[in-house]
Amino acid sequence: MMKMTLTSSGLILAALGGAAFAQEEPELVINGEIPITTRAEAPASVEGALPEVISGWEFRSPETQSLEEDDFENPGMIFVDDARAQFDTAMGPDDQACSSCHDTPEDLAGARAVYPKWDEEHGEVQTLEMQVNECLTERMSTDAWEYTSNDMTNMMALLASVSRGMPVNVAIDGPAQSTWEQGKDIYYTRYGQLELACANCHEDNYGNMLRADHLSQGQINGFPAYRLKNAQLNSVHDRFKGCIRDTRAETFEPGSPEFIALELYVASRGNGLSVEGPSVRN
Ligand code: HEC
Numbered sequence: 433m434m435k436m437t438l439t440s441s442g443l444i445l446a447a448l449g450g451a452a453f454a455q456e457e458p459e460l461v462i463n464g465e466i467p468i469t470t471r472a473e474a475p476a477s478v479e480g481a482l483p484e485v486i487s488g489w490e491f492r493s494p495e496t497q498s499l500e501e502d503d504f505e506n507p508g509m510i511f512v513d514d515a516r517a518q519f520d521t522a523m524g525p526d527d528q529a530c531s532s533c534h535d536t537p538e539d540l541a542g543a544r545a546v547y548p549k550w551d552e553e554h555g556e557v558q559t560l561e562m563q564v565n566e567c568l569t570e571r572m573s574t575d576a577w578e579y580t581s582n583d584m585t586n587m588m589a590l591l592a593s594v595s596r597g598m599p600v601n602v603a604i605d606g607p608a609q610s611t612w613e614q615g616k617d618i619y620y621t622r623y624g625q626l627e628l629a630c631a632n633c634h635e636d637n638y639g640n641m642l643r644a645d646h647l648s649q650g651q652i653n654g655f656p657a658y659r660l661k662n663a664q665l666n667s668v669h670d671r672f673k674g675c676i677r678d679t680r681a682e683t684f685e686p687g688s689p690e691f692i693a694l695e696l697y698v699a700s701r702g703n704g705l706s707v708e709g710p711s712v713r714n
């Protein structure tokens with residue numbers, strides 16, 4: 433096994449001599465009926481930076497990969513069921529449920545693929561979490577959910593699950609462009625004692641091993657992700673937070689303008705991959 437140093441920080445990366453991932457391209461079909469695009473042509477957002485874009489699924493072991501092929505095996509689907517119950521639960525002073533207006537979760541198919549997205553009314557880029565909180569506070573007159581609370585992350589899993597197989601297609605031009613550029617800046621900024629940017633790991637070194645981990649491109653098409661490591665669903669912003677913390681840096685808060693911008697940028701790096709959440713990761 434060849435070893436190389438990532439940076440002066442002393443983090444050791446090992447290239448997998450002829451990694452399994454480069455040899456054969458496994459195919460993901462969920463429940464035998466939802467084909468997932470786990471490898472796509474590089475979208476405009478990563479032109480020159482990546483030759484193609486690849487879902488994190490391809491970097492996991494065959495055992496972990498197979499858990500995502502069947503909803504009965506995917507531990508993340510339990511939380512989708514919880515969210516389905518929540519979707520029909522009346523809340524707030526007017527006793528309204530999500531289903532009072534949206535009928536079924538399937539009516540919201542396609543939404544996951546295009547968020548974060550510019551919201552004209554509020555004059556800002558909105559994540560899907562912000563849109564749900566807008567429904568809760570402005571349309572149901574009830575309390576917002578905490579950004580990475582179980583209720584919210586479960587709902588994200590439900591909204592992702594009904595969009596599975598659809599191509600991620602986040603808009604980065606027009607009014608969203610300046611937020612996208614802010615996210616891009618963050619992606620290439622070196623953080624922490626280790627002085628590492630997202631790009632140092634997920635752009636320069638995907639396919640290599642970082643300690644016991646097979647580094648992916650850090651795509652978010654599979655979020656929320658059920659991680660075997662912590663046995664729970666993990667939201668996008670919690671994942672960002674964990675990665676920045678690993679560089680021993682102070683981090684931004686979930687729901688912060690910085691993470692919203694970063695999410696838009698990272699989502700756009702996956703344009704063309706399928707919505708895959710809730711995914712299973714280690
Ligand atoms: C009183 C009616 C009402 C209720 C109740 C409601 N919504 Fe909405 N929702 C809307 C309207 C109207 C829109 C579209 C306008 C907008 O962007 O706000 C919308 C938009 C959305 C979208 C974005 C759809 C898209 O394609 O961009 C999502 C996701 C969503 N709602 C989820 C929920 C969830 C989850 C709940 C329950 C927690 C909920 N909504 C409750 C009225 C409602």
Ligand code: HEC
Pocket residue numbers: 487488489491619628629630631632633634642645646647648649650651652654657671672675676678679694698713
């Ligand atoms: C020191 C290297 C390192 C840095 C820097 C780093 N990450 Fe990660 N990241 C990892 C490792 C290791 C994993 C777990 C294996 C994998 O999926 O790559 C991971 C996983 C992820 C995942 C989950 C991918 C999936 O499919 O489940 C996302 C998303 C992610 N990182 C985003 C980021 C972002 C955004 C930044 C910058 C704020 C960042 N990472 C910085 C090492 C890093």
